[in-house]
Amino acid sequence: MTVQINDAIRKLDKKSFPAWYEIPLGGTLVAEGSTDYHTGSWRTKRPIWNAEECSHCMICWMYCPETAIKVENGKVVGIDTNLCKGCGICANECPREKAMTMAPGGEY
Amino acid sequence: MASLKELSQREILFTGGHRLCAGCPAPIVVKQVLLAAPHAPIVVNPTCCLEISSAVFPYTAWKVPYYHNAFENAAAVASGIDAAITALRRRGKLDENKKFSVIAIGGDGGTYDIGFQALSGMLERGHRVLYVCYDNGAYMNTGIQRSGATPYGAWTTTSHVGDAQKGKQQHRKDLAWIAAAHGAYVANASLHNWRDLMRKVEKALNYDGPSFINVQAPCPRGWRFPEDKTVEIARLGTECCFYPLYEVEDRGRKWVINYVPRNKIPVTEYLKPQGRFAHFFQKGNEYLIEEFQAEVDRRWEHLQRLAKMSEDL
Numbered sequence: 001m002t003v004q005i006n007d008a009i010r011k012l013d014k015k016s017f018p019a020w021y022e023i024p025l026g027g028t029l030v031a032e033g034s035t036d037y038h039t040g041s042w043r044t045k046r047p048i049w050n051a052e053e054c055s056h057c058m059i060c061w062m063y064c065p066e067t068a069i070k071v072e073n074g075k076v077v078g079i080d081t082n083l084c085k086g087c088g089i090c091a092n093e094c095p096r097e098k099a100m101t102m103a104p105g106g107e108y
Numbered sequence: 109m110a111s112l113k114e115l116s117q118r119e120i121l122f123t124g125g126h127r128l129c130a131g132c133p134a135p136i137v138v139k140q141v142l143l144a145a146p147h148a149p150i151v152v153n154p155t156c157c158l159e160i161s162s163a164v165f166p167y168t169a170w171k172v173p174y175y176h177n178a179f180e181n182a183a184a185v186a187s188g189i190d191a192a193i194t195a196l197r198r199r200g201k202l203d204e205n206k207k208f209s210v211i212a213i214g215g216d217g218g219t220y221d222i223g224f225q226a227l228s229g230m231l232e233r234g235h236r237v238l239y240v241c242y243d244n245g246a247y248m249n250t251g252i253q254r255s256g257a258t259p260y261g262a263w264t265t266t267s268h269v270g271d272a273q274k275g276k277q278q279h280r281k282d283l284a285w286i287a288a289a290h291g292a293y294v295a296n297a298s299l300h301n302w303r304d305l306m307r308k309v310e311k312a313l314n315y316d317g318p319s320f321i322n323v324q325a326p327c328p329r330g331w332r333f334p335e336d337k338t339v340e341i342a343r344l345g346t347e348c349c350f351y352p353l354y355e356v357e358d359r360g361r362k363w364v365i366n367y368v369p370r371n372k373i374p375v376t377e378y379l380k381p382q383g384r385f386a387h388f389f390q391k392g393n394e395y396l397i398e399e400f401q402a403e404v405d406r407r408w409e410h411l412q413r414l415a416k417m418s419e420d421l
């Protein structure tokens with residue numbers, strides 16, 4: 001029940017709010033994860049990942065604060081543009097000069 | 109310790125979509141702590157940037173049982189959870205073999221200052237809890253007020269820079285030393301050295317007693333540096349020995365330095381990129397750099413003495 005309420009609230013138009021009695025007791029959060037909240041719109045610069053240059057060392061994966069480095073079977077496969085806030089830590093920490101770089105502007 | 113490649117195939121139990129600033133250190137610390145936890149984690153989190161931004165109703169970035177408590181009582185709540193696990197086991201309501209990693213994660217304000225009493229009690233009573241402090245050196249969530257962890261001379265919104273004073277007038281409290289006096293497993297770690305941090309978390313959570321890990325967590329917003337430099341600043345903090353990596357075992361007696369910089373860099377390399385220390389580099393304020401350096405040297409030398417004394421233990 002509470003899960004459904006949370007999910008319903010999450011789908012609501014941002015402008016309309018639930019009534020107090022629709023909110024679970026104690027504000028309990030039961031729908032786990034927040035990846036459906038897209039912080040990608042915060043970006044003012046964007047990381048550019050270069051598959052050919054990448055050594056898949058996973059350093060960017062360890063330091064990305066947004067879990068935005070997408071990994072499959074131990075290999076980087078790209079950037080989650082829904083989540084990436086464009087902080088640039090990945091590019092700053094990447095040991096290979098051309099594997100991860102930052103470009104101005106948030107839009108891909 | 110698993111390699112980065114192996115780790116990257118595990119699920120991160122703290123997701124994106126949280127509202128922490130771009131480049132925030134907190135999720136990097138949380139990621140490393142959760143990846144290293146050897147048993148099912150239960151997280152307790154006092155009010156701080158991390159809490160306020162990761163559990164915004166109806167969202168939660170946490171994929172583990174998570175309890176937001178008040179600003180001052182994370183350690184008390186975590187103690188209660190530890191006691192409840194013991195009680196439920198005794199009554200046969202919990203599988204004997206099911207193990208938990210009870211972890212409290214708080215900011216420095218909630219740990220050094222307002223939560224200090226609860227922390228001391230938790231360590232003294234000997235609960236099987238790991239308390240992690242992500243130390244960003246001020247009350248960031250409410251607008252960068254000074255805390256017991258704020259370094260000497262740093263600008264904050266309650267330690268101004270002007271004619272009457274130049275930033276914070278006191279040196280920072282060394283909480284790891286105080287925690288060590290309780291006889292707990294204690295470590296100083298930093299997010300840039302994930303291998304060291306994760307090893308300490310695993311060790312703490314396998315330890316049959318209380319533990320405290322202080323983690324250097326550079327905050328781009330409060331320390332005034334560009335948000336891509338979070339990890340780099342942490343590295344500089346350790347390379348100049350302002351934030352040394354060490355651990356204390358054997359009930360407060362055995363001090364081990366885990367990383368000795370090959371060339372101990374001058375503190376200016378750490379201070380310069382941070383806007384909160386900009387006044388250190390103005391004419392007439394050279395004494396601030398000298399005093400900062402002198403205190404770093406004093407503490408580093410003392411730490412080395414302790415480590416040397418522990419060598420035969």
Ligand SMILES: Cc1ncc(C[n+]2csc(CCOP(=O)(O)OP(=O)(O)O)c2C)c(N)n1
Pocket residue numbers: 155156157158178179180214215216217218219244246247248249250255
């Ligand atoms: C008893 C009480 N006093 C004050 C506050 C307001 N408050 C909430 S978070 C915070 C600062 C937290 O600082 P810290 O623990 O260092 O975490 P950070 O925000 O820096 O990550 C303050 C003052 C509160 N929630 N409760």
Ligand code: SF4
Pocket residue numbers: 049053054055056057058059060061076090093094095096099100
């Ligand atoms: S840090 Fe650079 S080289 Fe390493 S995985 Fe990321 S992009 Fe590839």
Ligand code: SF4
Pocket residue numbers: 046047063064065066067068069079083084085086087088089090091131
């Ligand atoms: S720019 Fe920041 S948020 Fe985006 S992928 Fe790189 S480290 Fe992650």
Ligand code: SF4
Pocket residue numbers: 127128129130131132133134157158161244248249327328329330
């Ligand atoms: S103020 Fe600092 S600690 Fe708080 S969310 Fe922003 S970067 Fe993170």
Ligand SMILES: [Mg+2]
Pocket residue numbers: 215216217242243244245246247248
């Ligand atoms: Mg703080």
